[in-house]
Amino acid sequence: MNIDALVNKARRMCESKGARFTPIREKVFRLLASTKSGVGAYDLLEQLKVTENSAKPATIYRALDFLSEQGFIHKIESTNSFMLCHHFESIHPVQLLICDQCGHVDELHSGVISAELSALAAEHGFSVSSQTIEAHGICQNCQS
Numbered sequence: 001m002n003i004d005a006l007v008n009k010a011r012r013m014c015e016s017k018g019a020r021f022t023p024i025r026e027k028v029f030r031l032l033a034s035t036k037s038g039v040g041a042y043d044l045l046e047q048l049k050v051t052e053n054s055a056k057p058a059t060i061y062r063a064l065d066f067l068s069e070q071g072f073i074h075k076i077e078s079t080n081s082f083m084l085c086h087h088f089e090s091i092h093p094v095q096l097l098i099c100d101q102c103g104h105v106d107e108l109h110s111g112v113i114s115a116e117l118s119a120l121a122a123e124h125g126f127s128v129s130s131q132t133i134e135a136h137g138i139c140q141n142c143q144s
Contacts, residue, residue: 003033006086010072013089019070027051028063029084032073037103038081076105078134083107093117094132099139106139 010029014021021029031047032039039047045060052059064082067073071088075081076096083105085094093114097106114131121128 003030006033006084010070010088014070017070019066024048024052024055024059025063025066028060029067029072032067032082032084035083036105038076038079038083038098038105040079040081044082074107074132076134077132078136079103091130093130096132096134097139098134098136099142100136101138101142104139104141 007026007029011021011026027048028044031044041057041060041064044064045055045057048055048060064073068075068082071091072085073082074085074094074096076083076098079098083096085107087107087109092109093111095108095110095113097108099105113133117131117133118128
């Protein structure tokens with residue numbers, strides 16, 4: 001799906017929830033949509049300053065908080081970075097394959113992994129409310 005189509009889908013979802021998809025939020029969304037790797041908040045800030053020279057760290061963090069609350073992005077905890085979720089129309093378990101050489105991130109949605117983790121957690125009396133699994137390694141392109 002192209003970036004404009006993703007933006008339109010996000011805008012429609014925000015409208016249906018009564019949430020404001022402001023120009024700054026849209027710009028941050030577009031920046032994330034234009035990359036296949038995780039992007040740190042300060043890198044996003046520098047990119048945003050190209051068009052919004054008065055942008056501050058709080059500007060980025062507020063936009064990222066909003067995008068996260070709407071389910072539009074995933075936070076990659078191990079690298080303290082963010083990536084766009086291309087399947088934000090539904091809540092889903094996430095498995096991320098993170099290349100340690102080029103930074104490329106692939107998003108997977110394995111119901112089998114999710115079910116297995118939930119079953120193992122239940123055996124320990126634990127109820128999983130959400131899950132993001134991060135796996136680090138080397139992508140196919142970097143192995144070539």
